[in-house]
Amino acid sequence: MAENEKIIEIEVLRYRPEQDKEPVLQTYKVPFTDDMSVLQGLQYIKDYLDGTVSFRWSCRMAICGSCGMMIDGKPKLSCKTFLRDYYPGGLRVEALAHLPIERDLVVDATDFVTKLESIKPYIIPKEPRALEQGEYLQTPQQRDMYEQFSSCINCMLCYAACPQYGLNPKFTGPGILALMHRYNADSRDGGQAERNELGYADEGYWGCTAVGYCSEVCPKGVDPANAINQNKMNSAINYFTRFVTPGGAGK
Amino acid sequence: MSNRRPYVRSMDGWWKRDPYFIRYMAREVTAVFVALYAIVLLFGLVRLGQGEAAFNGWLQYLKTPWMLVFHLIVLAVFCYHTWSWFNIMPKTMPIIFMGGKRLQPGTITGTGLAASVVACLAVLFIVRGMS
Amino acid sequence: MKRSNEPIFWSLFGAGGMLAALIGPALVFITGIAVPFGFVFSPDTMSYAHMLAFSQSWAGKVFVLAVIALFLWHAAHRIHILLHDFGVHAVTAVRVLCYGGAFAGTVIAAYTLLMIKA
Secondary structure (H helix, E strand, O other): OOOOOEEEEEEEEEOOOOOOOOOEEEEEEEEEOOOOEHHHHHHHHHHHHOOOOOOOOOOOOOOOOOOEEEEOOEEEEHHHOEHHHHOOOOEEEEOOOOOOEEEOOEEOOHHHHHHHHHOOOOOOEOOOOOHHHOOOOOOHHHHHOOHHHHHOOOOOHHHHHOHHHHHOOOOOOHHHHHHHHHHHOOOOEOOHHHHHHHHOEOOOHHHOOOOOHHHHHOOOOOOHHHHHHHHHHHHHHHHHHOOOOOOOOOO | OOOOOOEOOOOOOHHHOOHHHHHHHHHHHHHHHHHHHHHHHHHHHHHHHHOHHHHHHHHHHHOOHHHHHHHHHHHHHHHHHHHHHHHHHHHHOOOOEEOOEEOOHHHHHHHHHHHHHHHHHHHHHHHHHHO | OOEOOHHHHHHHHHHHHHHHHHHHHHHHHHHHHHOOOOOOOOHHHHOHHHHHHHHHOHHHHHHHHHHHHHHHHHHHHHHHHHHHHOOOOOHHHHHHHHHHHHHHHHHHHHHHHHHOOO
16 A cells, blocks of 8 residues: 555454353554545455454445444444544444444344334325326425435434433334334325324334434434424324314324 | 344443433433422412511521522523523424525524523513512 | 323423523522522512512412423423433332422412412
8 A cells, every 4th residue: 555554443342142242342453544434444354354343334325324333432324434533543333322233333223124114104195096197296395394304314323322212222213203204294195193103102202302412413414303303292282182173082 | 043142232321421412411400400499489489378477588598698509500500401492492393484495493593592582681671670 | 002191291391491491590590699689679579568469460370380380390301301311210100209299389389379369
C-alpha cells in the first residue's frame, strides 16, 4: 500500500457460542486509508487477519440494512461510518444492542422479522377495485404524510437505540411501528382498524416513552419517534370516543 | 442438533451508556420535583382550609432558607421541564402543513417556548395586578 | 392484543405536563421565591385573606385543583415510567404507589376546596 498508510486498532466483541461463555473483546491492528469504511476494516480482518470473525453485510452503500452494529457504543451502519473518524484513537465494534448475539457481530433478528410480518406491511385497499377503475390518485401532500416513514431499510439500528425494547422485548419497537404508521397514513390504505389492534395495545404505541434516540440514529431519516407518538393522540381519542363512534368499540 | 446459544446482554445501568439516555433520564427525573412542588402547594391548601393560624404557619415555613433553596432548585427544574417538553413536541405531534409546507421541528419548539414565555409573563402580571 | 388503558393516564400526564411547561416556572417563582422573600410582589399577595378569597371563587377553585391534581398526575406517570426504566419490575406495587398517590392528592385537594365556603 501507499506510504501514507496508517494502522488503526479495531476492538471486536467476539462471541462464539461453541467456545465462549460470554462475549469477549479481541483487538486487531488494521492498516487503512482515509476512504475505508468500518465495514471494509472488518473485511480486511476477515480476509487477512482472522477468518473466524462473523458479520453481516451486503450492499456496502447504506441501502440493504445488513451491516448495522454498535460502533464505539452508537448504533451505526458500518458501511456508512469511516475508520478515519476514529483515528488515532481506535474503535470498538459490537453486535447491535438489545438484540441477542447469534455469533460475533451477527444478531438474532427472528423477533424483528416475526413482528414485521405481523403488522401487515402492505396496502390493504379500502374497497376492492377493478382494473378498469384505473390507478389510485394521491396528492403530493397525501404522499408527504407517509413518504418519510416508507424509507425504512430494516437495519434495526432503532432497536439498538430503544431502551424500552431492551427492557421489554414484547414491545413492538420503533422501526416496525413506524412502518405500521407508514401504511396507516397512506390515503390508499384501509387497514388502520386491523393494525391498530396492536397499535393501541401496551405492546404497540404505548410501549414507547418518547426517548427519541431511534429517530436520532436512523440512517434514513425515518423518525420512528414521531410515527409512534403522533398515534398516541389518535389512540387516546379512540379510547375515549369508541363507545359513541359507530364501529369504534372494536375490542 | 443446533449449536445455537444466542447471548442476551444485560440492561443494567443502560442509561449510563449514552449521553442521550442521560438527558432522557434527566427529563424524566424532573417529575420528582414537580411532585414535590405539588405536595408543597397541597399542604398550603390544606392549611388554608384549617384557618388563618395554620396557613400563616405554612407561609412562615416557606420563608426558611431550606425552602428557598428547594424552590430555587424547583425553578431550575421547571425551566428544564419547559425546555424538554417543547423540545420533544415535534415528535409527539402529527405532521402539520402550513401553506403547503411541512411545519419544521424548530418552528414547533420555538412556538411552544414562546407560548410558555408569554403565559409565564401573563401569570406574573395578573398576580401583580391582583395584589 | 389487549387494548391499553394508558390513554387515561397519558391524557392526565399530558395535561399536567403542558400546564407545567406553560406556567410552572412563573408559579414556582411567585409562590416559592418572590412572595415569601418579598420582592416584585407586595408581601401580602399570598396572605390568608387573599388566598381565602381566591379559593372561594369557582375560577380560583378550578385553577388550584387543576395545578395540584394535574401536576401530581403528570409526576405519577413519569415516576411510574422512571421506576420501570430503572428496572423496578414490581409493576402493580409501583402503579398503586404512583397513581394511588396522585388520586389521594386529588381527593384531598378537591375536598379541601369544597369545604372552603364563601
